[in-house]
Amino acid sequence: MIVVDQLSKYYRVANKQPGFKGTLKHFFDRKTYDVPAVTDISFKISPGEVVGFLGANGAGKTTLLKMMCGLIHPSTGLVDVGGFSPQRRQTAFLKEITLVMGQKQQLIWDLPPMDSLYVNAAVYGLSDHEAKVRINELAEMLELGEELTRPVRKLSLGQRMKSEILASLLHKPSVLFLDEPTLGLDVNAQARVRSFLSEYNKRTGATILLTSHYMADITALCPRVICIHKGKLFYDGDLDSLANSLSPSREVKVELKKPCASEQFEKYGEIQDLNDRFVCLLVSRDKLTAVVSNLLTDFDIIDLEISDPPIDQLIGELFIKGEVN
Amino acid sequence: MNRYFKTIRLFWSTAFASQLEYQLNFLIELLAMFGTLLGSIFILSLFFTGGRQLGDWTWESALVIQGVYTFLDGLTNALLRPNLTEIVNYVREGTLDYVLLKPIDSQFWLSVKKFSFAGLPEIILGLSIVFWSSIQTVSSFSIYSLSVFIISLLIGFVILYSVWFLIAASSIWFVKTWNATEVLRALLAAGRYPISAYPVILRFIFTLVLPVAFLTTFPAEAILGELKFNILFLGLILSSLFFIFSRLFWEFALKHYTSASS
Numbered sequence: 001m002i003v004v005d006q007l008s009k010y011y012r013v014a015n016k017q018p019g020f021k022g023t024l025k026h027f028f029d030r031k032t033y034d035v036p037a038v039t040d041i042s043f044k045i046s047p048g049e050v051v052g053f054l055g056a057n058g059a060g061k062t063t064l065l066k067m068m069c070g071l072i073h074p075s076t077g078l079v080d081v082g083g084f085s086p087q088r089r090q091t092a093f094l095k096e097i098t099l100v101m102g103q104k105q106q107l108i109w110d111l112p113p114m115d116s117l118y119v120n121a122a123v124y125g126l127s128d129h130e131a132k133v134r135i136n137e138l139a140e141m142l143e144l145g146e147e148l149t150r151p152v153r154k155l156s157l158g159q160r161m162k163s164e165i166l167a168s169l170l171h172k173p174s175v176l177f178l179d180e181p182t183l184g185l186d187v188n189a190q191a192r193v194r195s196f197l198s199e200y201n202k203r204t205g206a207t208i209l210l211t212s213h214y215m216a217d218i219t220a221l222c223p224r225v226i227c228i229h230k231g232k233l234f235y236d237g238d239l240d241s242l243a244n245s246l247s248p249s250r251e252v253k254v255e256l257k258k259p260c261a262s263e264q265f266e267k268y269g270e271i272q273d274l275n276d277r278f279v280c281l282l283v284s285r286d287k288l289t290a291v292v293s294n295l296l297t298d299f300d301i302i303d304l305e306i307s308d309p310p311i312d313q314l315i316g317e318l319f320i321k322g323e324v325n
Numbered sequence: 326m327n328r329y330f331k332t333i334r335l336f337w338s339t340a341f342a343s344q345l346e347y348q349l350n351f352l353i354e355l356l357a358m359f360g361t362l363l364g365s366i367f368i369l370s371l372f373f374t375g376g377r378q379l380g381d382w383t384w385e386s387a388l389v390i391q392g393v394y395t396f397l398d399g400l401t402n403a404l405l406r407p408n409l410t411e412i413v414n415y416v417r418e419g420t421l422d423y424v425l426l427k428p429i430d431s432q433f434w435l436s437v438k439k440f441s442f443a444g445l446p447e448i449i450l451g452l453s454i455v456f457w458s459s460i461q462t463v464s465s466f467s468i469y470s471l472s473v474f475i476i477s478l479l480i481g482f483v484i485l486y487s488v489w490f491l492i493a494a495s496s497i498w499f500v501k502t503w504n505a506t507e508v509l510r511a512l513l514a515a516g517r518y519p520i521s522a523y524p525v526i527l528r529f530i531f532t533l534v535l536p537v538a539f540l541t542t543f544p545a546e547a548i549l550g551e552l553k554f555n556i557l558f559l560g561l562i563l564s565s566l567f568f569i570f571s572r573l574f575w576e577f578a579l580k581h582y583t584s585a586s587s
Contacts, residue, residue, distance in 0.1 A: 011583060066422070069426060070425075070426070071422050071425055071426070071582070072582070072583060073580055089425065089426075091428040094426055094427065094428040095428050097426070098426070099422065099423070099426050101419075101422065104418065104419055104420055104422070104423070105420075106420065106423040108339060108343060110343045110346040110347070111339055111342055111343055111346065115339050115342060116339070118335060119332070119335045119336065119339060120427075122328065122331045122332045122334075122335050123328075123332055123427050123428070123429050123434075124427075124428060125328045125428075151346065
């Protein structure tokens with residue numbers, strides 16, 4: 001469905017030194033140089049997959065996404081989406097895809113979403129009847145009602161985002177590019193957008209490509225993740241094995257009856273945190289059972305909890321280290 | 326084609342609805358529009374109190390040029406300014422992304438998305454002046470002169486549109502080009518007077534380099550039945566070239582579009 005082969009993109013940028021002198025220099029003698037945004041990335045995505053793109057700010061996720069939907073011309077390499085070359089932006093291709101950007105809006109600000117929806121329907125060549133059926137269907141899935149007839153500027157961010165999503169899905173696209181679709185939404189609104197996307201994927205079999213800063217979006221929706229760091233791909237695979245390969249250890253949290261010195265815990269594992277009666281240890285998976293049973297016999301323990309270290313923390317560490325173990 | 330007409334209809338009806346959304350603002354806009362109208366009529370009245378010859382044009386025929394100018398200015402206010410100055414914002418804010426991903430010609434979208442109804446009275450006034458003042462000179466219009474008039478108006482409009490669009494499209498590199506569009510309005514204003522009222526060197530520049538003559542003087546000549554056929558032919562070629570160039574330039578510009586960062 002989607003093939004990306006040795007894709008690279010360089011941006012030409014100019015730096016400006018501070019101060020008046022810098023401004024003059026920037027105006028008259030602008031020095032530009034190429035900055036790689038994406039370097040030599042290859043992967044394949046099958047129809048119906050939901051794939052999450054992970055990376056720090058400026059890692060190249062958005063550039064990659066925009067090359068796949070045809071907004072940015074690649075410097076070198078190939079992109080193929082459903083047999084089309086995106087940068088040519090053929091009508092048949094554009095009718096198959098959609099882009100949702102969490103921080104930009106396409107709805108007309110002063111009018112109710114319904115007006116923008118009918119403009120979009122006309123642009124995509126849908127008849128009024130088709131548009132109506134489609135709007136009703138999507139509005140029901142998104143739990144949108146009379147909000148659609150209220151001016152966009154009077155809607156809450158969550159309602160606006162849902163209306164934006166409705167506007168982007170009117171033409172039944174089979175590939176969805178979502179760039180931070182839950183940005184700025186509260187926890188409930190995020191959850192609703194997430195459950196909508198997952199249901200939409202199940203109902204229509206659409207392929208979904210998603211970038212997000214909220215790890216919860218990725219864990220809830222994307223079985224497969226592609227990690228990008230400084231423009232390079234360094235992990236492509238399922239989320240669970242990413243967690244395993246990132247952290248071969250598990251977290252053991254212990255609540256003690258009385259405080260103990262830190263030296264006493266050193267032989268069990270790496271001490272993450274020690275605070276009065278609470279201890280948090282990192283223990284490798286193979287020693288886990290032995291360590292837990294030793295802890296229970298050696299100490300007076302009120303409570304014990306075993307968990308995976310939080311995934312966003314792992315990803316954060318990963319971006320600092322820059323590689324997978 | 327049908328899809329494009331339906332899209333224009335919806336574009337303009339939503340534009341009208343957006344303008345009506347703020348009632349007070351709409352009223353103020355109506356007042357401002359009448360202010361502009363009165364201003365134009367005042368300037369026109371100055372022509373009657375003069376008595377000097379302007380180039381080889383009589384006062385009545387010079388008035389035809391004023392009429393064409395008023396008409397084009399109305400069209401500019403209704404269509405060109407609301408749409409083409411907006412391109413800069415599309416580029417700066419990155420919402421051009423949405424336009425480019427629609428299965429519709431992006432130049433079409435950017436050129437007709439909005440319609441400001443405040444330009445309509447000027448359009449009507451302009452046409453009325455043209456017909457009223459030319460009837461003083463020619464006493465009746467032939468089908469031929471009317472159709473040549475419409476074609477030459479179209480030529481003028483296409484040239485003005487293409488040059489303006491070119492400048493607006495360059496915002497893909499320079500991002501801000503508001504000053505450049507002001508230069509264009511000044512150019513149109515230069516067309517308020519018959520081209521032969523200018524010195525020879527400017528006459529040459531205004532005909533071939535910056536085709537101001539095609540905007541106002543030639544349509545006026547057309548309705549007066551004085552336009553030479555070879556000028557009309559030149560106009561057709563020139564305006565097609567300008568239009569084709571604007572399309573090619575837009576395609577070229579889009580290859581350099583980097584989209585605003587998230």
